[in-house]
């Protein structure tokens with residue numbers, strides 16, 4: 531999953547990424563940071579199966595600086611990069627700033643910029659559609675017109691200062707928009723980058739209303755990651771910061787992006803596969819290989835907790851806990867699946 535990391539200049543975007551990849555302040559950040567989500571469930575399955583060949587889902591991050599760009603070409607490139615990502619992570623400066631109004635204003639400023647980008651994207655699509663009507667059949671022209679109508683409505687919505695994810699679109703219409711990679715239709719995760727003390731912002735009513743947020747002390751985390759394990763643990767206790775924040779923030783982001791994982795558990799490898807919440811077993815199969823979805827026969831599924839309780843595929847089978855499911859089965863987070871295919 532590709533995530534664009536956005537924020538106002540100096541909000542701590544680079545510091546956040548450095549804390550995750552365990553870089554210090556002086557090291558230069560790579561253009562793309564790839565991180566594994568070391569999901570505890572894979573480790574537990576590994577312990578039961580007696581090996582630790584684990585493959586975790588990954589998230590790739592790219593810092594994007596649309597708000598500090600000087601020339602048009604560079605800006606377009608950044609916007610295209612955001613368009614090509616799956617979702618957005620906004621880094622909001624809460625260090626040296628306990629004013630909730632300022633925090634909300636910062637969020638608003640970024641969203642406004644994204645709304646503006648979407649307006650431009652939509653205007654360009656409309657222009658292309660209008661100029662490209664030559665040689666089209668009557669049916670095709672009708673389709674183009676209804677598409678333009680939809681785009682005009684979306685543009686009106688944006689012009690009211692509203693992101694597209696607040697426009698109530700039926701699923702069929704949403705599908706039509708898939709190829710345009712509109713930015714404000716993407717899921718958004720908000721990282722509130724604080725410094726040692728978050729109590730005053732955490733308890734603020736307006737802040738608590740923000741959805742999909744995470745309080746994360748980027749600079750502190752970056753510094754703690756440089757210390758030996760025992761020393762950083764001591765600091766964490768004294769500063770009242772939970773251990774494994776780097777893992778927890780990724781888990782939380784994964785969930786906010788509407789993702790879940792299913793597990794394939796073999797002797798060679800135990801692997802967590804990323805899918806969208808609500809995906810069925812056919813889609814899950816296609817993640818592994820198109821041959822498996824093409825020749826799909828059945829998905830044998832064990833619920834994660836049952837697997838941990840009974841300890842092996844065979845004991846689950848004996849207890850009748852392996853369920854045979856068809857293509858339409860909606861996969862649950864943590865399901866352990868064996869696909870049968872022809």
Ligand SMILES: Nc1nc2c(ncn2[C@@H]2O[C@H](COP(=O)(O)OP(=O)(O)O)[C@@H](O)[C@H]2O)c(=O)[nH]1
Pocket residue numbers: 537538539540541542543544545546621625626723724725747748749750
């Ligand atoms: N005190 C404090 N400073 C921070 C924090 N995060 C970033 N900074 C500082 O803010 C400045 C800008 O950070 P940087 O990550 O480069 O911001 P970017 O422009 O969003 O990538 C640097 O001097 C950081 O050390 C934080 O959580 N607390």
Ligand SMILES: [Mg+2]
Pocket residue numbers: 543544545593
């Ligand atoms: Mg930076």
